[in-house]
Amino acid sequence: MFGRQRLVTVPTKIAQVGGLLRMLQTIRKFVIDNYLFGEEGTLSDEDSFMETGIIDSTGILELVRFLESTYTIKVTDEELIPDNLDSVSKIASFILMKQSASRQTAQERSTRLSEETRA
């Protein structure tokens, strides 16, 4: 039983980690291409955009457009805060959180629909 669970879980975890790495890579490439003019330098995934001064308010607008079109999400005004967007890793966590919330909403909607159909 335990062995079977591992067989199901490990590939899922690997896929999740792979997805996260790809996401970090994509966001990082966008930041480097758009704000560092393709010069990677020493930017780490944890570096604060505000402290390093690489993104100004117009840059945030461009970043939001990129995230909304790449990950098919809608960033609300309330979500436009440094906790969500101030580094490559914060952006990735934010996107994961948005995607997970969106999946949960879709699942709840589908459950509700099937309950209504049964009723």
Added chain:
Amino acid sequence: MKPHGAASSDLLRLDAEGETERITSWIRETVFHTLRRKGAVIAVSGGIDSSVVAFLCARALGNERILLLFMPEADSSPHSLQLGRMVADALNAKSVLEDISPILTGAECYRRRDDSIRLVVPEYGPGYKCKIVLPGLLDAGRYAIFSVVVQSPDGKMTKVRLTPDAYLGIVAATNFKQRTRKMMEYYYADLLQYAVAGTPNLLEYDQGFFVKNGDGAADFKPIAHLYKSQVYQLAAHLGVPEDILHRPPTTDTYTLEQSQEEFYFTLPYEQMDLCLYGKDHGISASDLARASGMTEDLVDRAYHMIEAKRKVAKYLHAPSMTID
């Protein structure tokens, strides 16, 4: 009603007469001897800064050696022109009215701006009014991202966050206004062998609240070292008309009334002045908060914003680059 600047902190109290003397002798030396020009052209908007510069130039050079320019356009408030005329009357100075709307129409300023607004508000068209705004500094710690506010002909207001294309398009188009005015100022400066006076105060100059090669361009800038509240103190000392002293600072650039606070500074200028002073004099956020009645959180955010705007202003201040 108290004039603006009356509530400013003692930190920014000015010896108005001494400062007037200092500035006027600097203007004389700069215009006549350094620049070797016969007088000064001043674009008068009806606001406090250009009015003070006009009064200072009149005192420094003589009212017969200044030319005041009024340059309204289709979106300007008619009140601005009335206030500008008050300055000319008070100084008994020569003035010229140049309506720049036809030049702006020729450059397609309005069409380009409206096209950009339609990227986010498709129904925007004739009869609509607009402005762009920033959230307040304490607005839940959000980034300073512009939104456009539009008013439909039936009065309905809508606020929409701008996309990068819409934002850049609106700003690029409206910047025609400041650059056209500067072009006209230099026309008269060439015609009369005058110098062009710039009118930014310290807040605007330091924080980049100007258009590069637009209102940012000038031959001399006599109040760029003064905080906004100090400009008000000088205005009261110089006898600038009361109506101008009491007018809230406005950009007069968009068809809807727009304060400088919602367009750029995100804080009332009295607080911005104090925060800029505190930051530049090494006063900690907690000390300034205690002395001023602002919260420490607000001062801290203002300190960060000042730094961020200075980074953006670096490009605006940069002259043309050349190889050594």
